[in-house]
Amino acid sequence: MRIAGxxxxxxxxxxxxxxxxxxxxxxILGALAAVAAWTLLELIALFTNLFYFHQWSFLDRDxxxxxxxxxxxxxxxxxxxxxxxxARYMCPRVRGHGMPEAVETIVFNDGxxxxxxxxxxxxxxxxxxxxxxxxxxxxxxxxxxxAIGSVVAQLLPMTGSERTVLMVAGASAGMxxxxxxPMSATLLAVEILLFEWKPRSLVPVAIACVTAGAVRRLLxxxxxxxEMIPTAEPVYHSAMLGALVLGLVAAFVAAGLSKAVxxxxxxxxxxxxxxxxxxxxxxLGVGLGGLIFPKGLGVGYTVxxxxxxxxxxxxxxxxxxxxxxxxxxxxxxxxTAGGILAPLLMIGGALGAALGHLMPIMSRxxxxxxxxxxxxxxxxGAPLTSAMLALELTHNGGLMLPVLLSCVAAYAVSVLVxxxxxxxxxxxxxxxxxxxEFGVDPLxxxxxxxxxxxxxxxxPENATRKDAADWLRKMEERxxxxxxxxxxxxxxxxxxxxxxxxxxxxQMINAARKEDxxxxxxxxxxxxxxxxxxxSTLRNCAMSMAESKLTSYPVVSADGKLLGxxxxxxxxxxxxxxxxxxxxxxxxxRLRWPFGHTQPPVETGPTTTSTSVEDLPPADDIHPAA
Numbered sequence: 291m292r293i294a295g296x297x298x299x300x301x302x303x304x305x306x307x308x309x310x311x312x313x314x315x316x317x318i319l320g321a322l323a324a325v326a327a328w329t330l331l332e333l334i335a336l337f338t339n340l341f342y343f344h345q346w347s348f349l350d351r352d353x354x355x356x357x358x359x360x361x362x363x364x365x366x367x368x369x370x371x372x373x374x375x376x377a378r379y380m381c382p383r384v385r386g387h388g389m390p391e392a393v394e395t396i397v398f399n400d401g402x403x404x405x406x407x408x409x410x411x412x413x414x415x416x417x418x419x420x421x422x423x424x425x426x427x428x429x430x431x432x433x434x435x436x437a438i439g440s441v442v443a444q445l446l447p448m449t450g451s452e453r454t455v456l457m458v459a460g461a462s463a464g465m466x467x468x469x470x471x472p473m474s475a476t477l478l479a480v481e482i483l484l485f486e487w488k489p490r491s492l493v494p495v496a497i498a499c500v501t502a503g504a505v506r507r508l509l510x511x512x513x514x515x516x517e518m519i520p521t522a523e524p525v526y527h528s529a530m531l532g533a534l535v536l537g538l539v540a541a542f543v544a545a546g547l548s549k550a551v552x553x554x555x556x557x558x559x560x561x562x563x564x565x566x567x568x569x570x571x572x573x574l575g576v577g578l579g580g581l582i583f584p585k586g587l588g589v590g591y592t593v594x595x596x597x598x599x600x601x602x603x604x605x606x607x608x609x610x611x612x613x614x615x616x617x618x619x620x621x622x623x624x625x626t627a628g629g630i631l632a633p634l635l636m637i638g639g640a641l642g643a644a645l646g647h648l649m650p651i652m653s654r655x656x657x658x659x660x661x662x663x664x665x666x667x668x669x670x671g672a673p674l675t676s677a678m679l680a681l682e683l684t685h686n687g688g689l690m691l692p693v694l695l696s697c698v699a700a701y702a703v704s705v706l707v708x709x710x711x712x713x714x715x716x717x718x719x720x721x722x723x724x725x726x727e728f729g730v731d732p733l734x735x736x737x738x739x740x741x742x743x744x745x746x747x748x749x750p751e752n753a754t755r756k757d758a759a760d761w762l763r764k765m766e767e768r769x770x771x772x773x774x775x776x777x778x779x780x781x782x783x784x785x786x787x788x789x790x791x792x793x794x795x796x797q798m799i800n801a802a803r804k805e806d807x808x809x810x811x812x813x814x815x816x817x818x819x820x821x822x823x824x825x826s827t828l829r830n831c832a833m834s835m836a837e838s839k840l841t842s843y844p845v846v847s848a849d850g851k852l853l854g855x856x857x858x859x860x861x862x863x864x865x866x867x868x869x870x871x872x873x874x875x876x877x878x879x880r881l882r883w884p885f886g887h888t889q890p891p892v893e894t895g896p897t898t899t900s901t902s903v904e905d906l907p908p909a910d911d912i913h914p915a916a
Contacts, residue, residue, distance in 0.1 A: 551712065732865060742853070751810075842858070
């Protein structure tokens with residue numbers, strides 16, 4: 291007899307020794323993702339020099355340093371055309387800004403990515419950004435790192451969960467290497483990519499991010515991405531109130547940007563031409579915008595640094611908030627290759643700098659940093675990642691309080707005004723639903739012993755087919771009411787109450803209709819039935835039922851004694867308790883004036899009654915349990 295689950299098997303975590311194996315692989319992926327990030331940044335510099343300076347050079351320069359010439363309008367068009375050709379004839383997955391594609395692969399495709407994505411995605415992104423595209427490199431690096439992790443996992447014998455963990459480890463490591471932010475990248479995985487909080491996934495992802503950060507120091511240096519004077523003076527309450535207001539405004543700005551992106555996506559889908567040409571049309575918008583506001587071209591880290599350093603003239607701020615925003619949403623709507631994090635940081639920084647003129651005075655660039663992270667938090671729905679990113683981008687921990695408050699405020703409003711975030715809207719439009727909320731499964735908090743049926747109709751092991759015939763006659767006399775009873779399996783027990791076999795309802799009927807009614811029912815029963823322990827959780831029971839295709843289990847103790855029956859409908863008990871917690875409003879305490887005495891709460895919960903084997907119906911009293 292196989293008993294599923296036991297008291298000793300219950301534990302806080304489900305991780306096993308495989309976590310060491312996946313962590314070792316994740317450390318290798320972290321190093322590879324760092325190399326991929328460095329390669330992408332070098333390719334962006336190369337294509338920028340080729341498009342705008344006509345030189346074979348890896349010198350890091352911004353496109354707008356080439357001056358303002360009419361023919362520069364054509365550079366983003368050429369880049370968009372090349373991206374379209376790569377997408378159509380080599381790999382359609384190079385389109386998009388990376389993070390939605392990563393989420394779709396993790397949730398709906400079991401972590402399986404085509405190997406060519408790891409090669410062609412960074413090339414297409416480098417062409418797109420190098421030709422002037424107003425994007426960031428982090429999104430494509432995320433999908434590239436994820437593709438590397440997926441390919442490695444597909445080459446090894448691994449479960450779908452382990453394959454997903456390695457993909458997320460590579461993706462997070464890519465962001466850690468791009469921004470030099472291992473902690474933020476780990477939080478990004480938790481808030482956006484993993485869709486679980488388990489040691490089996492968190493540990494490998496964190497190791498991959500730390501490894502990527504260490505290798506990144508060797509390739510690009512240990513300095514932070516942005517330089518900022520540390521905030522030494524205290525942040526006063528008036529500044530905290532200003533951060534709250536800025537977070538509220540940032541939520542609506544992020545919602546407007548998200549709607550604009552998806553508006554242009556819809557308009558491009560209506561064009562009577564093949565989607566291969568869309569990035570080129572998007573590039574035309576980038577070129578025209580770059581002619582008006584040259585600093586809107588490219589990644590824009592130097593422009594963000596300029597605002598943080600305090601050099602934020604109104605002309606620059608309006609150029610970012612209007613021209614850069616239009617360039618970005620229009621070109622992103624064309625579904626070209628490029629990331630969203632750096633543009634969101636730039637637009638948010640301009641918003642913070644603009645509203646900072648109305649806010650209490652803080653240190654130089656403080657409102658820029660608050661605006662950057664709050665817009666990012668609202669747009670992607672990741673407040674902890676955004677707040678930690680502010681610390682790792684600038685190494686300025688003095689602003690953590692206003693930054694965290696602003697990020698959380700922006701997040702709170704965004705979840706109310708945005709049904710879908712910028713990362714999940716595309717999935718929704720393709721008919722895929724994704725909830726980004728996760729918590730403790732209610733089936734994990736209830737044991738089988740709390741949900742099983744204890745009033746069970748059982749038979750002694752020496753029962754005969756005549757007993758089954760008597761049972762069938764009484765069932766037919768009672769009619770439909772009897773046949774709708776919950777019990778579908780009938781245990782056989784010995785004199786000590788130990789389970790010796792089970793019969794299904796169909797087996798009972800077949801036995802009752804056979805000619806020789808003197809034979810034992812044990813001859814028709816399953817002698818080694820699948821059982822469940824009373825200490826097993828409802829979740830483990832549900833998984834066991836899904837694996838065995840059985841909908842009822844006898845519940846037996848460690849010594850094999852029958853305790854009850856667990857049915858598939860009993861699994862709803864956990865869900866019904868969750869519905870009660872979420873929907874039923876009740877007053878627990880009541881004040882008694884004037885002394886303020888309280889009435890203790892009434893404890894409610896599931897109640898069960900135990901039935902010993904001696905209480906089970908005898909063989910001569912065969913009938914469905916009432």
